[in-house]
Amino acid sequence: MQKQTLLTKNQQIIFDLIDRSPEPMKAYSILFNVQKKGIKAPLQVYRALDKLVEIGKIHKIESRNAFIACHNSSCQVAKATAFSICEICEKVTEISSAGLSKYLANFKDKDGMKYSKYNLEFFGLCKKCR
Amino acid sequence: MQKQTLLTKNQQIIFDLIDRSPEPMKAYSILFNVQKKGIKAPLQVYRALDKLVEIGKIHKIESRNAFIACHNSSCQVAKATAFSICEICEKVTEISSAGLSKYLANFKDKDGMKYSKYNLEFFGLCKKCR
DNA sequence: CTTTCTAATGTTATATTATTACATAATGTT
DNA sequence: AACATTATGTAATAATATAACATTAGAAAG
Numbered sequence: 001m002q003k004q005t006l007l008t009k010n011q012q013i014i015f016d017l018i019d020r021s022p023e024p025m026k027a028y029s030i031l032f033n034v035q036k037k038g039i040k041a042p043l044q045v046y047r048a049l050d051k052l053v054e055i056g057k058i059h060k061i062e063s064r065n066a067f068i069a070c071h072n073s074s075c076q077v078a079k080a081t082a083f084s085i086c087e088i089c090e091k092v093t094e095i096s097s098a099g100l101s102k103y104l105a106n107f108k109d110k111d112g113m114k115y116s117k118y119n120l121e122f123f124g125l126c127k128k129c130r
Numbered sequence: 131m132q133k134q135t136l137l138t139k140n141q142q143i144i145f146d147l148i149d150r151s152p153e154p155m156k157a158y159s160i161l162f163n164v165q166k167k168g169i170k171a172p173l174q175v176y177r178a179l180d181k182l183v184e185i186g187k188i189h190k191i192e193s194r195n196a197f198i199a200c201h202n203s204s205c206q207v208a209k210a211t212a213f214s215i216c217e218i219c220e221k222v223t224e225i226s227s228a229g230l231s232k233y234l235a236n237f238k239d240k241d242g243m244k245y246s247k248y249n250l251e252f253f254g255l256c257k258k259c260r
Numbered sequence: 261c262t263t264t265c266t267a268a269t270g271t272t273a274t275a276t277t278a279t280t281a282c283a284t285a286a287t288g289t290t
Numbered sequence: 291a292a293c294a295t296t297a298t299g300t301a302a303t304a305a306t307a308t309a310a311c312a313t314t315a316g317a318a319a320g
Contacts, residue, residue, distance in 0.1 A: 139268090139269090140269075173272095174271095178268095181268090
């Protein structure tokens, strides 16, 4: 159909919505918001989300079942992600720290195994809620 | 009713099941397995799971919506967890690395914020699947 | 030991999140 | 043009999780 970087119609609609959102969006909230654009079924949303995650345009916040746009130019592919999550207001921020990425990418478990793929979620209070 | 460390009947039944399982267990699989012990409803399972997570006896693997018993004596409270997950066989192992814990507990984001609570999930292939 | 408070339980119903299955259409490849 | 691959549309349903309300058991304090 097209190369990785060009999004299809549904993918673009859904990416735009998430990208404009100040907070992570949940799948059914996305669905509700794009119904006026002709996307009617959950599966259409989940398919677009899967693809967007795969190509690194968005990330899933696993502990919240929600999705945010990637604002970290270094993660073209959704492999190594870190977030801070405010336990009061639920604000989520993607962390891009070269030191952290490097530490985690080089981390070896007790079998000497390294992992290029990981997801890290920090929990605490954001500036405002502190 | 009782002090933190003693489990109630439902909590004990569910903890024992998870503790004996070689792999993470999902809530409805737990429910199915404890129905013969008189636990009939999802909510009974979720309530016990919540409590067990809260007191650090089990951890939730967020990316899998599944639960494993804690085998890390250092995490009495479920605050700072790290796991490796095999993308083929789905084996999950809790990582207890003093270095990693220390690094993450001391990590400061760009606002200088530290986080004592986090969850890290590494993805890759386990020894067997490699 | 009995009143009172809190945490846990039981039960029904329902909300939320995600996938299966199958048919069609659009684009990419040769 | 023929074929392969990826995306779409649609309906149904599976899997995960919570709300609301009534009851019971144990802890705490007098």
